[in-house]
Amino acid sequence: MDNTELWQKGILPMLWGLLAMAAYVGWLVYFYRRQEPRFSAWLGRRFNVSLELNYMGYEAKGGKNWRHRAGAALVADLLLLLLVMAPFFVLMIVWWKVFH
Numbered sequence: 001m002d003n004t005e006l007w008q009k010g011i012l013p014m015l016w017g018l019l020a021m022a023a024y025v026g027w028l029v030y031f032y033r034r035q036e037p038r039f040s041a042w043l044g045r046r047f048n049v050s051l052e053l054n055y056m057g058y059e060a061k062g063g064k065n066w067r068h069r070a071g072a073a074l075v076a077d078l079l080l081l082l083l084v085m086a087p088f089f090v091l092m093i094v095w096w097k098v099f100h
Contacts, residue, residue: 013099020091027087039083040076047072053080 040051040058049063049072058076060069 013095016099017095020095024088024091028084031083035083036080039079043072043076043079047075051076 036053040053044051044060047060047063047068049060049069051072052059052061058073058080060072060076063069063072
């Protein structure tokens with residue numbers, strides 16, 4: 001294997017993968033610092049609860065009854081999972097289609 005083939009089949013995909021992971025980490029930092037507080041406030045207004053993100057997921061306080069709190073926490077957890085993992089899967093699929 002000469003240097004050109006090594007560059008095209010090994011090093012270049014690795015560099016693009018590292019760049020994609022850096023973009024994904026940048027998205028996570030942006031999302032958790034800027035968008036997550038807005039997201040939880042918006043969803044809390046919709047369900048009339050106060051949402052607080054902790055290490056286990058969202059915790060809902062207030063509301064009319066336990067169903068509002070459970071529903072708000074479930075929807076918030078599912079949307080958070082979607083907003084955090086969807087960009088990762090998109091980057092992974094694009095990288096795979098380009099380099100394989």
